[in-house]
Amino acid sequence: MIPVCRTEDLPEGGAVRIEIDAATPAIAVFRSEGALYALDDRCSHQDASLSEGWVEGCQVECPLHAALFDLRTGMPSCLPARRPVRTHEVTEADGMIHVRPAAREPAAREDAYA
Structure with missing residues (x-):
């Protein structure tokens, strides 16, 4: 587990x-x-930081083109995003937040983000 903050x-x-x-x-x-x-802090539609997006309920809105992603599953719920983003295990213990990065998947083709 990696300490976050x-x-x-x-x-x-x-x-x-x-x-x-x-x-x-x-x-x-x-x-x-x-x-x-x-x-993952990268919108699956284009290279935008999801940490700079807007959080409401269990969704984050990409700040670039307003794609919505479910925080629980990483699945997009509207266009322009079509592919999910990877989720990671996150825990809280002794006043610290930790994350366990998920295993990397094989690199996707560049045109998959269109």
């Missing part, structure tokens, strides 16, 4: 971006409706 540093409706290393995609950690969620 102190629990008190992630407010309700907030997000924090973590970068692990050059080989691992950045991860966005969200707090919404009292729960914690973690997704």
Whole structure:
């Protein structure tokens, strides 16, 4: 598990971006409706940071083209996004939030993000 931040540093409706290393995609950690969620911090439609999006309920809206993603599953619920984003395990213990990155999937074709 990788430490993200102190629990008190992630407010309700907030997000924090973590970068692990050059080989691992950045991860966005969200707090919404009292729960914690973690997704790859890259919209599957174009290269936009989901941690800079708007959180409402169990969804985050991409700040670039308004695609919506379910924080629980990573599934998009409207266009222009068609592909889900990867989810990660996130826990809270002893006043700290931690994330366990999911295994990487094979690289997608570039035209899959169109």
